[in-house]
Amino acid sequence: DGGITQSPKYLFRKEGQNVTLSCEQNLNHDAMYWYRQDPGQGLRLIYYSQIVNDFQKGDIAEGYSVSREKKESFPLTVTSAQKNPTAFYLCASSTNRGSYEQYFGPGTRLTVT
Amino acid sequence: AQSVTQLDSQVPVFEEAPVELRCNYSSSVSVYLFWYVQYPNQGLQLLLKYLSGSTLVESINGFEAEFNKSQTSFHLRKPSVHISDTAEYFCAVSDTFGNEKLTFGTGTRLTIIP
Numbered sequence: 001d002g003g004i005t006q007s008p009k010y011l012f013r014k015e016g017q018n019v020t021l022s023c024e025q026n027l028n029h030d031a032m033y034w035y036r037q038d039p040g041q042g043l044r045l046i047y048y049s050q051i052v053n054d055f056q057k058g059d060i061a062e063g064y065s066v067s068r069e070k071k072e073s074f075p076l077t078v079t080s081a082q083k084n085p086t087a088f089y090l091c092a093s094s095t096n097r098g099s100y101e102q103y104f105g106p107g108t109r110l111t112v113t
Numbered sequence: 114a115q116s117v118t119q120l121d122s123q124v125p126v127f128e129e130a131p132v133e134l135r136c137n138y139s140s141s142v143s144v145y146l147f148w149y150v151q152y153p154n155q156g157l158q159l160l161l162k163y164l165s166g167s168t169l170v171e172s173i174n175g176f177e178a179e180f181n182k183s184q185t186s187f188h189l190r191k192p193s194v195h196i197s198d199t200a201e202y203f204c205a206v207s208d209t210f211g212n213e214k215l216t217f218g219t220g221t222r223l224t225i226i227p
Binding site: 004006031033035040041042043044045048050058090092094096100101102103104105106107109 | 119122145147149154155156157158159162164203207213214215217218219220
């Protein structure tokens with residue numbers, strides 16, 4: 001089955017700790033994205049990558065970092081600099097060949113206390 | 114830059130009644146438009162999209178949306194809703210120049226009343 005996996009489903013961390021969220025896709029998609037979802041605010045773009053070894057900041061990149069060493073993988077690190085990290089994080093991917101549809105993973109709910 | 118407005122944060126509807134979820138967008142360039150659905154604690158699934166051609170697009174589960182360029186709208190409709198349609202619905206827009214970033218609205222929570 002082709003798709004996007006995110007792990008873990010639920011993640012708990014203490015304030016001040018960095019945490020890395022996993023995102024893997026086997027759809028052979030070139031582009032990958034990270035979104036943050038908060039109640040009543042929709043989805044906000046954190047980082048995106050349109051090709052391996054390249055990525056760009058989205059609208060709310062402060063306090064986050066990413067890497068794109070492999071086409072299949074786009075991990076997101078939530079650093080201790082992120083002031084309000086508790087949220088639902090969604091990873092997505094798409095081709096660069098004109099369909100413009102983004103496919104989403106099941107999400108990771110991060111709780112920082 | 115684009116923006117998307119979903120004016121209704123919550124829409125309660127009786128089962129088997131019709132529903133319309135409103136979406137308006139703002140953009141200085143041509144756009145592609147999307148509706149996504151999200152069931153509780155899950156990721157988003159594409160419901161339907163407008164890229165070009167017929168302005169009326171349909172999904173396999175009875176939803177339809179019409180692109181209205183003059184009113185910059187892409188409202189989602191269903192003539193008769195079911196309990197299983199309870200979910201959050203997001204409208205999204207991207208430009209047509211190969212930049213595949215999507216801009217999302219804040220979502221509309223559709224609640225079906227038995």
